[in-house]
Amino acid sequence: MANIGFIGLGQMGFPMVCNLLKKNHAVSVFDIDCEVVKKVTNLGAVAKNSPREAASGADFVITMLPNGQLVESVIFDEQGVIHTLSDDALLIDMSTIHPLESEKIRQRLEANGKQFMDAPVGRTSEHAVTGDLLILAGGTDEQIDRANDVLLCMGNEVVRAGGPGMGIAIKLVNNFMSAALNALSGEAVVLSEKLGLRYETVEKVFSGTPAGKGHFTTTWPNKLLKGDLSPVFMLGLAQKDLGIVMDVASKLNMPMPMGAAATMLYTQAKAHGREKQDWTAIVEEIRDAAAVPSKIN
Ligand code: NAD
Numbered sequence: 001m002a003n004i005g006f007i008g009l010g011q012m013g014f015p016m017v018c019n020l021l022k023k024n025h026a027v028s029v030f031d032i033d034c035e036v037v038k039k040v041t042n043l044g045a046v047a048k049n050s051p052r053e054a055a056s057g058a059d060f061v062i063t064m065l066p067n068g069q070l071v072e073s074v075i076f077d078e079q080g081v082i083h084t085l086s087d088d089a090l091l092i093d094m095s096t097i098h099p100l101e102s103e104k105i106r107q108r109l110e111a112n113g114k115q116f117m118d119a120p121v122g123r124t125s126e127h128a129v130t131g132d133l134l135i136l137a138g139g140t141d142e143q144i145d146r147a148n149d150v151l152l153c154m155g156n157e158v159v160r161a162g163g164p165g166m167g168i169a170i171k172l173v174n175n176f177m178s179a180a181l182n183a184l185s186g187e188a189v190v191l192s193e194k195l196g197l198r199y200e201t202v203e204k205v206f207s208g209t210p211a212g213k214g215h216f217t218t219t220w221p222n223k224l225l226k227g228d229l230s231p232v233f234m235l236g237l238a239q240k241d242l243g244i245v246m247d248v249a250s251k252l253n254m255p256m257p258m259g260a261a262a263t264m265l266y267t268q269a270k271a272h273g274r275e276k277q278d279w280t281a282i283v284e285e286i287r288d289a290a291a292v293p294s295k296i297n
Contacts, residue, residue: 001025002150005054005061005081006045007074008095009036012121013064015128016094016154017045023153030054030074050079057084060150061091068101075105082112090143091116092151094135096175102168117143117164119151120171132156136174138167184258191245191259194252215280224280227296235282236275239266 001024006017009031017040020027027045030053031037041047048054051074055061061081065071071093075081085091091109093102093116102118109116117139127133133155137144144160151158161167188211192202206212210219223232242263249256269275269285277284284294 002059003057004028004150005030005048005051005056005058006064007031007051007054007061007081008064008066008070009033009040010064010066011125012094012128014040015125016062016064016133018043018129019131019153020150021045025150025153028054028056028058051075051077051081052079052083055081055084055089055091058086058089060147061085061089063091063093063095065095067095068097068105071095071097072101072105076108082109082114085114087113087115089115090147092119092147093117094119094121094154096120096171097168099165099168099172103165106164115143117147118167119147120168121155122171122174128154134159136161136167136171138163138165138169140164180258187256187258191249191252191254191256194254195248219280220283223278224283224296229277229281229284229296231276231278233279234275235266235277235279236270238279238282239263239270239275242266 004020004025004027006027007030009017009029014036017027017029021044028048029037029040029045030048030051037047063071063074106116119135119137122134122136131154135151135155135158137158138161148158161170189202246259246263269282274281274285287294
């Protein structure tokens with residue numbers, strides 16, 4: 001069983017510590033909220049007075065905090081983890097923070113001979129309670145192998161994201177997609193309400209089309225991902241449809257910021273000569289705009 005220092009006992013950290021205790025790990029905790037510390041010590045954790053004390057003698061130190069400045073301060077401040085962290089121990093930041101802050105923290109630790117990996121989590125605090133978090137591990141294979149058993153106390157799957165920094169990178173992209181899709185889906189549902197459609201109808205139709213299933217598993221595999229942009233559904237037709245939607249929305253006094261952005265993007269792709277390509281070529285258009293080399297020969 002491992003000695004674990006755990007800092008940040010909020011909605012996520014508290015149940016994660018409970019799950020580590022259930023698997024008989026020895027957990028030393030620190031949080032600025034005394035109430036939550038009391039709760040977790042009643043369950044078998046040992047309360048410490050600072051991050052520095054929580055890291056003393058630990059094999060692993062886990063941080064689960066709201067932002068990068070806090071992660072940095074609990075590591076590097078006067079009472080920070082770095083002063084007692086052994087060179088053999090592994091510091092695992094499981095918070096969702098800015099990737100540049102995460103990289104800065106890694107570099108500062110490594111310059112001091114310490115080891116760091118990013119392992120943010122997917123899913124919600126309900127999954128933290130049941131121990132079913134999706135753990136997005138950014139680190140060397142050796143670090144992930146070492147941390148695997150501990151990580152699997154808190155989650156039911158560890159994804160090897162592809163090296164140091166890649167855990168926080170995939171977390172960021174995942175959250176972008178989830179948040180943007182939430183707004184886009186909301187816009188579609190409210191438009192359907194304006195048009196007098198029933199929710200059940202919308203749900204039924206979307207669950208059988210790329211609108212609800214997403215494009216990764218529907219339109220992309222046989223076209224874009226095979227490098228074939230010959231049209232199954234022409235980009236110009238999608239652009240025409242979006243134009244109709246925007247006109248209808250305008251007549252219904254329905255603001256559609258997500259729709260407007262998509263319409264402009266398709267219009268740009270059409271202007272660049274992609275009208276007769278498959279609509280999955282929109283990804284190539286975005287690659288062009290971002291100066292990312294095409295994946296299609
Ligand atoms: P939270 O606000 O509930 O908990 C943060 C905890 O950190 C609190 O207990 C707070 O007292 C403590 N804290 C703040 N400053 C501190 C300091 N200087 N020293 C020690 N402890 C300190 O946040 P949360 O929901 O547990 O989220 C933690 C991280 O997990 C965030 O980065 C969040 O983005 C990420 N996350 C949250 C969820 C979710 O569903 N809540 C899901 C995935 C990822």
